[in-house]
Amino acid sequence: MNKATYRAAALSLVAALSLTATACGASDDSDDNPLTGSSGDKGSGKTIVVGSANFPENQLLAEIYAQALEDKGLKVTRKFDIGAREVYYDQVVKGGISVFPEYNGALLSVAVDKKSTATSTEEINTELKAKLPKSVEILDSAAAEDKDSVTVTSEIAKKYKLKTLADLKPVAKDLAIGAGSEFKTRTQGGVGLKSVYGVEFGKFQPLDAGAQSTLLKLLKDNKVQAANLYTTDPAIVEDKLVVLEDPKNLFSSQNITPLVYKSAVNDKAKAALNAISAKLTTEDLLEMMKKISNDKEDSSDVAEEWLTSAGLAS
Structure with a gap:
Protein backbone atom coordinates (compact mmCIF):
# COMPACT_ATOMS: atom_id res chain seq x y z
CA MET A 1 0.00 0.00 0.00
CA ASN A 2 1.50 3.39 -1.01
CA LYS A 3 1.38 6.45 1.25
CA ALA A 4 -1.55 8.08 -0.53
CA THR A 5 -3.65 4.92 -0.32
CA TYR A 6 -2.71 4.40 3.33
CA ARG A 7 -3.60 7.99 4.21
CA ALA A 8 -7.00 7.73 2.47
CA ALA A 9 -7.80 4.50 4.30
CA ALA A 10 -6.86 6.08 7.62
CA LEU A 11 -9.06 9.09 7.00
CA SER A 12 -11.97 6.81 6.10
CA LEU A 13 -11.51 4.90 9.35
CA VAL A 14 -11.49 8.13 11.39
CA ALA A 15 -14.67 9.33 9.67
CA ALA A 16 -16.41 6.03 10.33
CA LEU A 17 -15.44 6.12 14.01
CA SER A 18 -16.66 9.71 14.25
CA LEU A 19 -20.04 8.82 12.77
CA THR A 20 -20.35 5.89 15.16
CA ALA A 21 -19.62 8.14 18.12
CA THR A 22 -22.18 10.68 16.93
CA ALA A 23 -24.83 8.00 16.52
CA CYS A 24 -24.15 6.70 20.00
CA GLY A 25 -24.45 10.23 21.35
CA ALA A 26 -27.83 10.67 19.68
CA SER A 27 -29.04 7.41 21.17
CA ASP A 28 -27.88 8.46 24.63
CA ASP A 29 -29.72 11.74 24.26
CA SER A 30 -33.10 10.14 23.78
CA ASP A 31 -32.88 6.86 25.62
CA ASP A 32 -30.37 7.01 28.46
CA ASN A 33 -31.30 10.58 29.43
CA PRO A 34 -35.04 10.68 28.82
CA LEU A 35 -35.89 14.03 30.33
CA THR A 36 -33.05 16.30 29.39
CA GLY A 37 -30.40 14.68 27.27
CA SER A 38 -27.80 15.40 29.98
CA SER A 39 -26.75 13.02 32.71
CA GLY A 40 -26.77 15.73 35.40
CA ASP A 41 -30.52 16.27 35.09
CA LYS A 42 -31.64 12.74 34.24
CA GLY A 43 -34.95 12.00 35.88
CA SER A 44 -34.93 15.25 37.86
CA GLY A 45 -37.61 17.03 35.82
CA LYS A 46 -35.61 20.27 36.05
CA THR A 47 -35.31 20.65 32.29
CA ILE A 48 -38.19 20.49 29.85
CA VAL A 49 -37.18 19.27 26.40
CA VAL A 50 -39.26 20.93 23.69
CA GLY A 51 -39.12 19.17 20.33
CA SER A 52 -40.26 19.95 16.81
CA ALA A 53 -40.68 18.25 13.46
CA ASN A 54 -38.64 19.21 10.42
CA PHE A 55 -40.76 21.96 8.88
CA PRO A 56 -40.97 25.71 9.64
CA GLU A 57 -44.48 25.91 11.08
CA ASN A 58 -43.84 23.21 13.66
CA GLN A 59 -40.50 24.77 14.58
CA LEU A 60 -42.26 28.10 15.12
CA LEU A 61 -44.84 26.47 17.40
CA ALA A 62 -42.11 24.73 19.37
CA GLU A 63 -40.31 28.05 19.79
CA ILE A 64 -43.52 29.64 21.08
CA TYR A 65 -43.84 26.80 23.61
CA ALA A 66 -40.19 27.09 24.64
CA GLN A 67 -40.27 30.85 25.17
CA ALA A 68 -43.54 30.69 27.12
CA LEU A 69 -42.09 28.06 29.45
CA GLU A 70 -38.89 30.07 29.91
CA ASP A 71 -40.97 33.15 30.73
CA LYS A 72 -42.39 31.17 33.67
CA GLY A 73 -38.88 30.54 34.97
CA LEU A 74 -38.67 26.97 33.71
CA LYS A 75 -35.48 25.56 32.24
CA VAL A 76 -35.88 24.53 28.60
CA THR A 77 -33.78 22.57 26.13
CA ARG A 78 -34.69 22.85 22.45
CA LYS A 79 -34.55 19.73 20.29
CA PHE A 80 -35.88 20.97 16.97
CA ASP A 81 -35.91 19.64 13.40
CA ILE A 82 -36.14 16.01 14.50
CA GLY A 83 -37.99 14.58 11.52
CA ALA A 84 -41.36 13.01 10.82
CA ARG A 85 -43.89 11.67 13.33
CA GLU A 86 -42.51 8.16 12.81
CA VAL A 87 -39.26 9.42 14.36
CA TYR A 88 -40.32 11.84 17.10
CA TYR A 89 -43.47 10.17 18.49
CA ASP A 90 -41.62 7.32 20.17
CA GLN A 91 -39.18 9.82 21.67
CA VAL A 92 -42.06 11.62 23.38
CA VAL A 93 -43.59 8.34 24.59
CA LYS A 94 -40.23 7.25 26.05
CA GLY A 95 -39.49 10.65 27.60
CA GLY A 96 -36.68 11.80 25.32
CA ILE A 97 -38.90 14.80 24.53
CA SER A 98 -41.10 16.45 27.15
CA VAL A 99 -43.28 18.73 25.02
CA PHE A 100 -44.22 18.60 21.35
CA PRO A 101 -46.62 20.74 19.26
CA GLU A 102 -48.88 18.18 17.59
CA TYR A 103 -51.79 18.20 15.15
CA ASN A 104 -54.47 16.21 16.90
CA GLY A 105 -56.13 14.59 13.86
CA ALA A 106 -52.85 13.39 12.37
CA LEU A 107 -51.58 12.25 15.77
CA LEU A 108 -54.63 10.03 16.15
CA SER A 109 -54.83 8.64 12.62
CA VAL A 110 -51.10 8.20 11.99
CA ALA A 111 -49.58 7.27 15.35
CA VAL A 112 -52.34 6.13 17.71
CA ASP A 113 -55.22 4.51 15.78
CA LYS A 114 -54.97 4.26 12.01
CA LYS A 115 -58.52 2.90 11.79
CA SER A 116 -60.12 5.84 13.58
CA THR A 117 -62.94 7.64 11.76
CA ALA A 118 -63.10 10.59 14.17
CA THR A 119 -63.20 13.97 12.43
CA SER A 120 -64.25 16.70 14.88
CA THR A 121 -61.95 18.20 17.49
CA GLU A 122 -64.06 16.76 20.31
CA GLU A 123 -64.20 13.25 18.80
CA ILE A 124 -60.48 13.20 18.06
CA ASN A 125 -59.44 14.42 21.50
CA THR A 126 -61.78 11.99 23.23
CA GLU A 127 -60.17 9.10 21.39
CA LEU A 128 -56.65 10.40 22.02
CA LYS A 129 -57.27 10.67 25.75
CA ALA A 130 -58.52 7.08 25.78
CA LYS A 131 -55.91 5.53 23.51
CA LEU A 132 -52.60 7.34 24.08
CA PRO A 133 -49.90 5.42 26.00
CA LYS A 134 -50.04 6.06 29.75
CA SER A 135 -46.74 7.95 29.75
CA VAL A 136 -48.11 10.82 27.68
CA GLU A 137 -51.16 13.06 27.44
CA ILE A 138 -52.55 15.86 25.34
CA LEU A 139 -53.29 19.27 26.83
CA ASP A 140 -55.86 21.77 25.57
CA SER A 141 -56.22 22.14 21.80
CA ALA A 142 -55.94 25.54 20.17
CA ALA A 143 -58.53 26.87 17.75
CA ALA A 144 -55.59 27.13 15.34
CA GLU A 145 -55.26 24.27 12.91
CA ASP A 146 -53.48 23.40 9.68
CA LYS A 147 -55.67 21.19 7.52
CA LEU A 244 -64.63 27.49 2.17
CA GLU A 245 -66.13 26.44 5.47
CA ASP A 246 -66.54 22.70 6.12
CA PRO A 247 -69.58 22.36 8.45
CA LYS A 248 -69.79 18.57 8.04
CA ASN A 249 -66.11 18.02 8.89
CA LEU A 250 -65.12 16.33 5.65
CA PHE A 251 -61.56 17.33 6.44
CA SER A 252 -60.73 16.09 9.93
CA SER A 253 -59.68 18.63 12.53
CA GLN A 254 -55.96 19.28 12.87
CA ASN A 255 -55.86 21.51 15.93
CA ILE A 256 -52.51 22.52 17.36
CA THR A 257 -52.30 20.48 20.56
CA PRO A 258 -49.43 20.05 23.05
CA LEU A 259 -48.39 16.42 23.47
CA VAL A 260 -46.48 16.03 26.74
CA TYR A 261 -44.53 13.42 28.65
CA LYS A 262 -46.44 13.45 31.94
CA SER A 263 -43.65 13.11 34.48
CA ALA A 264 -41.55 15.87 32.88
CA VAL A 265 -44.21 18.59 32.90
CA ASN A 266 -45.51 20.19 36.10
CA ASP A 267 -48.67 22.21 36.64
CA LYS A 268 -46.91 25.50 35.94
CA ALA A 269 -45.73 24.23 32.55
CA LYS A 270 -49.16 22.84 31.70
CA ALA A 271 -50.80 26.14 32.55
CA ALA A 272 -48.37 28.02 30.30
CA LEU A 273 -49.03 25.67 27.38
CA ASN A 274 -52.80 25.75 27.86
CA ALA A 275 -52.67 29.55 27.91
CA ILE A 276 -51.10 29.43 24.43
CA SER A 277 -53.85 27.13 23.17
CA ALA A 278 -56.49 29.49 24.56
CA LYS A 279 -55.11 32.37 22.46
CA LEU A 280 -53.72 30.83 19.27
CA THR A 281 -55.91 31.07 16.16
CA THR A 282 -55.44 29.93 12.60
CA GLU A 283 -55.33 33.59 11.58
CA ASP A 284 -52.44 34.15 14.02
CA LEU A 285 -50.59 31.21 12.56
CA LEU A 286 -51.16 32.46 9.03
CA GLU A 287 -49.77 35.89 9.87
CA MET A 288 -46.74 34.43 11.61
CA MET A 289 -45.98 32.04 8.75
CA LYS A 290 -46.23 34.94 6.29
CA LYS A 291 -43.55 36.77 8.27
CA ILE A 292 -41.30 33.71 8.22
CA SER A 293 -41.92 32.49 4.67
CA ASN A 294 -42.31 35.77 2.80
CA ASP A 295 -40.62 38.39 4.96
CA LYS A 296 -37.79 36.05 6.05
CA GLU A 297 -38.10 37.00 9.71
CA ASP A 298 -36.48 34.77 12.32
CA SER A 299 -38.88 32.35 13.99
CA SER A 300 -37.65 33.22 17.48
CA ASP A 301 -38.45 36.90 16.88
CA VAL A 302 -41.86 36.07 15.44
CA ALA A 303 -42.62 33.81 18.42
CA GLU A 304 -41.57 36.50 20.91
CA GLU A 305 -43.69 39.12 19.14
CA TRP A 306 -46.80 36.92 19.20
CA LEU A 307 -46.38 35.96 22.85
CA THR A 308 -46.05 39.62 23.79
CA SER A 309 -49.07 40.68 21.74
CA ALA A 310 -51.12 37.84 23.27
CA GLY A 311 -50.17 38.93 26.77
CA LEU A 312 -48.29 35.69 27.45
CA ALA A 313 -44.80 37.12 27.92
CA SER A 314 -43.61 39.56 30.56
Whole structure:
Protein backbone atom coordinates (compact mmCIF):
# COMPACT_ATOMS: atom_id res chain seq x y z
CA MET A 1 0.00 0.00 0.00
CA ASN A 2 1.50 3.39 -1.01
CA LYS A 3 1.38 6.45 1.25
CA ALA A 4 -1.55 8.08 -0.53
CA THR A 5 -3.65 4.92 -0.32
CA TYR A 6 -2.71 4.40 3.33
CA ARG A 7 -3.60 7.99 4.21
CA ALA A 8 -7.00 7.73 2.47
CA ALA A 9 -7.80 4.50 4.30
CA ALA A 10 -6.86 6.08 7.62
CA LEU A 11 -9.06 9.09 7.00
CA SER A 12 -11.97 6.81 6.10
CA LEU A 13 -11.51 4.90 9.35
CA VAL A 14 -11.49 8.13 11.39
CA ALA A 15 -14.67 9.33 9.67
CA ALA A 16 -16.41 6.03 10.33
CA LEU A 17 -15.44 6.12 14.01
CA SER A 18 -16.66 9.71 14.25
CA LEU A 19 -20.04 8.82 12.77
CA THR A 20 -20.35 5.89 15.16
CA ALA A 21 -19.62 8.14 18.12
CA THR A 22 -22.18 10.68 16.93
CA ALA A 23 -24.83 8.00 16.52
CA CYS A 24 -24.15 6.70 20.00
CA GLY A 25 -24.45 10.23 21.35
CA ALA A 26 -27.83 10.67 19.68
CA SER A 27 -29.04 7.41 21.17
CA ASP A 28 -27.88 8.46 24.63
CA ASP A 29 -29.72 11.74 24.26
CA SER A 30 -33.10 10.14 23.78
CA ASP A 31 -32.88 6.86 25.62
CA ASP A 32 -30.37 7.01 28.46
CA ASN A 33 -31.30 10.58 29.43
CA PRO A 34 -35.04 10.68 28.82
CA LEU A 35 -35.89 14.03 30.33
CA THR A 36 -33.05 16.30 29.39
CA GLY A 37 -30.40 14.68 27.27
CA SER A 38 -27.80 15.40 29.98
CA SER A 39 -26.75 13.02 32.71
CA GLY A 40 -26.77 15.73 35.40
CA ASP A 41 -30.52 16.27 35.09
CA LYS A 42 -31.64 12.74 34.24
CA GLY A 43 -34.95 12.00 35.88
CA SER A 44 -34.93 15.25 37.86
CA GLY A 45 -37.61 17.03 35.82
CA LYS A 46 -35.61 20.27 36.05
CA THR A 47 -35.31 20.65 32.29
CA ILE A 48 -38.19 20.49 29.85
CA VAL A 49 -37.18 19.27 26.40
CA VAL A 50 -39.26 20.93 23.69
CA GLY A 51 -39.12 19.17 20.33
CA SER A 52 -40.26 19.95 16.81
CA ALA A 53 -40.68 18.25 13.46
CA ASN A 54 -38.64 19.21 10.42
CA PHE A 55 -40.76 21.96 8.88
CA PRO A 56 -40.97 25.71 9.64
CA GLU A 57 -44.48 25.91 11.08
CA ASN A 58 -43.84 23.21 13.66
CA GLN A 59 -40.50 24.77 14.58
CA LEU A 60 -42.26 28.10 15.12
CA LEU A 61 -44.84 26.47 17.40
CA ALA A 62 -42.11 24.73 19.37
CA GLU A 63 -40.31 28.05 19.79
CA ILE A 64 -43.52 29.64 21.08
CA TYR A 65 -43.84 26.80 23.61
CA ALA A 66 -40.19 27.09 24.64
CA GLN A 67 -40.27 30.85 25.17
CA ALA A 68 -43.54 30.69 27.12
CA LEU A 69 -42.09 28.06 29.45
CA GLU A 70 -38.89 30.07 29.91
CA ASP A 71 -40.97 33.15 30.73
CA LYS A 72 -42.39 31.17 33.67
CA GLY A 73 -38.88 30.54 34.97
CA LEU A 74 -38.67 26.97 33.71
CA LYS A 75 -35.48 25.56 32.24
CA VAL A 76 -35.88 24.53 28.60
CA THR A 77 -33.78 22.57 26.13
CA ARG A 78 -34.69 22.85 22.45
CA LYS A 79 -34.55 19.73 20.29
CA PHE A 80 -35.88 20.97 16.97
CA ASP A 81 -35.91 19.64 13.40
CA ILE A 82 -36.14 16.01 14.50
CA GLY A 83 -37.99 14.58 11.52
CA ALA A 84 -41.36 13.01 10.82
CA ARG A 85 -43.89 11.67 13.33
CA GLU A 86 -42.51 8.16 12.81
CA VAL A 87 -39.26 9.42 14.36
CA TYR A 88 -40.32 11.84 17.10
CA TYR A 89 -43.47 10.17 18.49
CA ASP A 90 -41.62 7.32 20.17
CA GLN A 91 -39.18 9.82 21.67
CA VAL A 92 -42.06 11.62 23.38
CA VAL A 93 -43.59 8.34 24.59
CA LYS A 94 -40.23 7.25 26.05
CA GLY A 95 -39.49 10.65 27.60
CA GLY A 96 -36.68 11.80 25.32
CA ILE A 97 -38.90 14.80 24.53
CA SER A 98 -41.10 16.45 27.15
CA VAL A 99 -43.28 18.73 25.02
CA PHE A 100 -44.22 18.60 21.35
CA PRO A 101 -46.62 20.74 19.26
CA GLU A 102 -48.88 18.18 17.59
CA TYR A 103 -51.79 18.20 15.15
CA ASN A 104 -54.47 16.21 16.90
CA GLY A 105 -56.13 14.59 13.86
CA ALA A 106 -52.85 13.39 12.37
CA LEU A 107 -51.58 12.25 15.77
CA LEU A 108 -54.63 10.03 16.15
CA SER A 109 -54.83 8.64 12.62
CA VAL A 110 -51.10 8.20 11.99
CA ALA A 111 -49.58 7.27 15.35
CA VAL A 112 -52.34 6.13 17.71
CA ASP A 113 -55.22 4.51 15.78
CA LYS A 114 -54.97 4.26 12.01
CA LYS A 115 -58.52 2.90 11.79
CA SER A 116 -60.12 5.84 13.58
CA THR A 117 -62.94 7.64 11.76
CA ALA A 118 -63.10 10.59 14.17
CA THR A 119 -63.20 13.97 12.43
CA SER A 120 -64.25 16.70 14.88
CA THR A 121 -61.95 18.20 17.49
CA GLU A 122 -64.06 16.76 20.31
CA GLU A 123 -64.20 13.25 18.80
CA ILE A 124 -60.48 13.20 18.06
CA ASN A 125 -59.44 14.42 21.50
CA THR A 126 -61.78 11.99 23.23
CA GLU A 127 -60.17 9.10 21.39
CA LEU A 128 -56.65 10.40 22.02
CA LYS A 129 -57.27 10.67 25.75
CA ALA A 130 -58.52 7.08 25.78
CA LYS A 131 -55.91 5.53 23.51
CA LEU A 132 -52.60 7.34 24.08
CA PRO A 133 -49.90 5.42 26.00
CA LYS A 134 -50.04 6.06 29.75
CA SER A 135 -46.74 7.95 29.75
CA VAL A 136 -48.11 10.82 27.68
CA GLU A 137 -51.16 13.06 27.44
CA ILE A 138 -52.55 15.86 25.34
CA LEU A 139 -53.29 19.27 26.83
CA ASP A 140 -55.86 21.77 25.57
CA SER A 141 -56.22 22.14 21.80
CA ALA A 142 -55.94 25.54 20.17
CA ALA A 143 -58.53 26.87 17.75
CA ALA A 144 -55.59 27.13 15.34
CA GLU A 145 -55.26 24.27 12.91
CA ASP A 146 -53.48 23.40 9.68
CA LYS A 147 -55.67 21.19 7.52
CA ASP A 148 -56.79 20.48 3.99
CA SER A 149 -59.22 22.92 2.44
CA VAL A 150 -60.98 23.85 -0.76
CA THR A 151 -59.99 27.46 -1.34
CA VAL A 152 -61.12 29.99 -3.96
CA THR A 153 -60.26 33.56 -4.88
CA SER A 154 -62.40 36.36 -3.48
CA GLU A 155 -63.67 37.03 -7.00
CA ILE A 156 -64.91 33.45 -7.47
CA ALA A 157 -66.43 33.44 -3.97
CA LYS A 158 -68.36 36.62 -4.78
CA LYS A 159 -69.40 35.53 -8.28
CA TYR A 160 -70.85 32.18 -7.17
CA LYS A 161 -71.84 33.24 -3.63
CA LEU A 162 -69.55 30.67 -2.03
CA LYS A 163 -69.07 30.48 1.72
CA THR A 164 -69.18 26.75 2.50
CA LEU A 165 -68.41 23.55 0.63
CA ALA A 166 -72.14 22.93 0.36
CA ASP A 167 -72.46 26.10 -1.73
CA LEU A 168 -70.40 24.43 -4.46
CA LYS A 169 -73.02 21.78 -5.25
CA PRO A 170 -75.02 23.69 -7.90
CA VAL A 171 -71.98 25.29 -9.59
CA ALA A 172 -69.06 22.86 -9.29
CA LYS A 173 -69.86 21.19 -12.63
CA ASP A 174 -68.81 24.45 -14.31
CA LEU A 175 -65.58 24.77 -12.32
CA ALA A 176 -62.13 23.17 -12.22
CA ILE A 177 -60.26 22.21 -9.05
CA GLY A 178 -56.50 21.85 -8.76
CA ALA A 179 -54.89 19.52 -6.23
CA GLY A 180 -52.30 16.84 -5.68
CA SER A 181 -53.10 13.79 -7.81
CA GLU A 182 -54.04 11.72 -4.73
CA PHE A 183 -56.81 14.19 -3.79
CA LYS A 184 -59.15 12.82 -6.45
CA THR A 185 -59.43 9.35 -4.88
CA ARG A 186 -59.23 10.22 -1.18
CA THR A 187 -62.18 10.22 1.20
CA GLN A 188 -60.86 13.53 2.48
CA GLY A 189 -60.82 14.77 -1.11
CA GLY A 190 -62.86 14.22 -4.27
CA VAL A 191 -64.59 11.09 -3.01
CA GLY A 192 -65.73 12.79 0.17
CA LEU A 193 -66.79 15.97 -1.61
CA LYS A 194 -69.22 13.88 -3.65
CA SER A 195 -70.50 11.62 -0.86
CA VAL A 196 -70.72 14.24 1.89
CA TYR A 197 -71.63 17.39 -0.01
CA GLY A 198 -72.80 16.13 -3.40
CA VAL A 199 -70.07 18.18 -5.08
CA GLU A 200 -68.54 17.08 -8.38
CA PHE A 201 -66.18 19.41 -10.19
CA GLY A 202 -66.35 19.59 -13.97
CA LYS A 203 -62.57 19.25 -14.23
CA PHE A 204 -59.80 17.96 -12.00
CA GLN A 205 -56.31 19.38 -12.55
CA PRO A 206 -53.75 17.07 -10.89
CA LEU A 207 -50.38 18.33 -9.72
CA ASP A 208 -47.37 16.74 -8.13
CA ALA A 209 -47.31 16.81 -4.35
CA GLY A 210 -45.73 20.00 -3.06
CA ALA A 211 -46.38 22.02 -6.22
CA GLN A 212 -48.09 24.76 -4.22
CA SER A 213 -46.59 27.66 -6.17
CA THR A 214 -47.90 26.20 -9.44
CA LEU A 215 -51.30 25.56 -7.88
CA LEU A 216 -51.51 29.12 -6.60
CA LYS A 217 -50.62 30.52 -10.02
CA LEU A 218 -53.32 28.42 -11.68
CA LEU A 219 -55.83 29.65 -9.12
CA LYS A 220 -54.91 33.33 -9.43
CA ASP A 221 -54.86 33.08 -13.25
CA ASN A 222 -58.34 31.48 -13.14
CA LYS A 223 -57.04 28.33 -14.88
CA VAL A 224 -58.65 26.50 -11.96
CA GLN A 225 -61.38 28.04 -9.85
CA ALA A 226 -60.71 26.07 -6.65
CA ALA A 227 -57.61 24.62 -5.04
CA ASN A 228 -56.74 22.16 -2.31
CA LEU A 229 -54.56 24.30 -0.03
CA TYR A 230 -53.42 23.85 3.56
CA THR A 231 -55.15 26.38 5.78
CA THR A 232 -51.94 28.00 7.05
CA ASP A 233 -50.52 28.70 3.59
CA PRO A 234 -49.35 32.35 3.78
CA ALA A 235 -50.82 32.99 0.33
CA ILE A 236 -54.31 32.75 1.84
CA VAL A 237 -53.69 36.00 3.70
CA GLU A 238 -51.40 37.63 1.17
CA ASP A 239 -53.74 37.07 -1.81
CA LYS A 240 -56.98 37.43 0.18
CA LEU A 241 -58.16 33.94 -0.73
CA VAL A 242 -61.32 32.41 0.71
CA VAL A 243 -61.19 29.07 2.53
CA LEU A 244 -64.63 27.49 2.17
CA GLU A 245 -66.13 26.44 5.47
CA ASP A 246 -66.54 22.70 6.12
CA PRO A 247 -69.58 22.36 8.45
CA LYS A 248 -69.79 18.57 8.04
CA ASN A 249 -66.11 18.02 8.89
CA LEU A 250 -65.12 16.33 5.65
CA PHE A 251 -61.56 17.33 6.44
CA SER A 252 -60.73 16.09 9.93
CA SER A 253 -59.68 18.63 12.53
CA GLN A 254 -55.96 19.28 12.87
CA ASN A 255 -55.86 21.51 15.93
CA ILE A 256 -52.51 22.52 17.36
CA THR A 257 -52.30 20.48 20.56
CA PRO A 258 -49.43 20.05 23.05
CA LEU A 259 -48.39 16.42 23.47
CA VAL A 260 -46.48 16.03 26.74
CA TYR A 261 -44.53 13.42 28.65
CA LYS A 262 -46.44 13.45 31.94
CA SER A 263 -43.65 13.11 34.48
CA ALA A 264 -41.55 15.87 32.88
CA VAL A 265 -44.21 18.59 32.90
CA ASN A 266 -45.51 20.19 36.10
CA ASP A 267 -48.67 22.21 36.64
CA LYS A 268 -46.91 25.50 35.94
CA ALA A 269 -45.73 24.23 32.55
CA LYS A 270 -49.16 22.84 31.70
CA ALA A 271 -50.80 26.14 32.55
CA ALA A 272 -48.37 28.02 30.30
CA LEU A 273 -49.03 25.67 27.38
CA ASN A 274 -52.80 25.75 27.86
CA ALA A 275 -52.67 29.55 27.91
CA ILE A 276 -51.10 29.43 24.43
CA SER A 277 -53.85 27.13 23.17
CA ALA A 278 -56.49 29.49 24.56
CA LYS A 279 -55.11 32.37 22.46
CA LEU A 280 -53.72 30.83 19.27
CA THR A 281 -55.91 31.07 16.16
CA THR A 282 -55.44 29.93 12.60
CA GLU A 283 -55.33 33.59 11.58
CA ASP A 284 -52.44 34.15 14.02
CA LEU A 285 -50.59 31.21 12.56
CA LEU A 286 -51.16 32.46 9.03
CA GLU A 287 -49.77 35.89 9.87
CA MET A 288 -46.74 34.43 11.61
CA MET A 289 -45.98 32.04 8.75
CA LYS A 290 -46.23 34.94 6.29
CA LYS A 291 -43.55 36.77 8.27
CA ILE A 292 -41.30 33.71 8.22
CA SER A 293 -41.92 32.49 4.67
CA ASN A 294 -42.31 35.77 2.80
CA ASP A 295 -40.62 38.39 4.96
CA LYS A 296 -37.79 36.05 6.05
CA GLU A 297 -38.10 37.00 9.71
CA ASP A 298 -36.48 34.77 12.32
CA SER A 299 -38.88 32.35 13.99
CA SER A 300 -37.65 33.22 17.48
CA ASP A 301 -38.45 36.90 16.88
CA VAL A 302 -41.86 36.07 15.44
CA ALA A 303 -42.62 33.81 18.42
CA GLU A 304 -41.57 36.50 20.91
CA GLU A 305 -43.69 39.12 19.14
CA TRP A 306 -46.80 36.92 19.20
CA LEU A 307 -46.38 35.96 22.85
CA THR A 308 -46.05 39.62 23.79
CA SER A 309 -49.07 40.68 21.74
CA ALA A 310 -51.12 37.84 23.27
CA GLY A 311 -50.17 38.93 26.77
CA LEU A 312 -48.29 35.69 27.45
CA ALA A 313 -44.80 37.12 27.92
CA SER A 314 -43.61 39.56 30.56
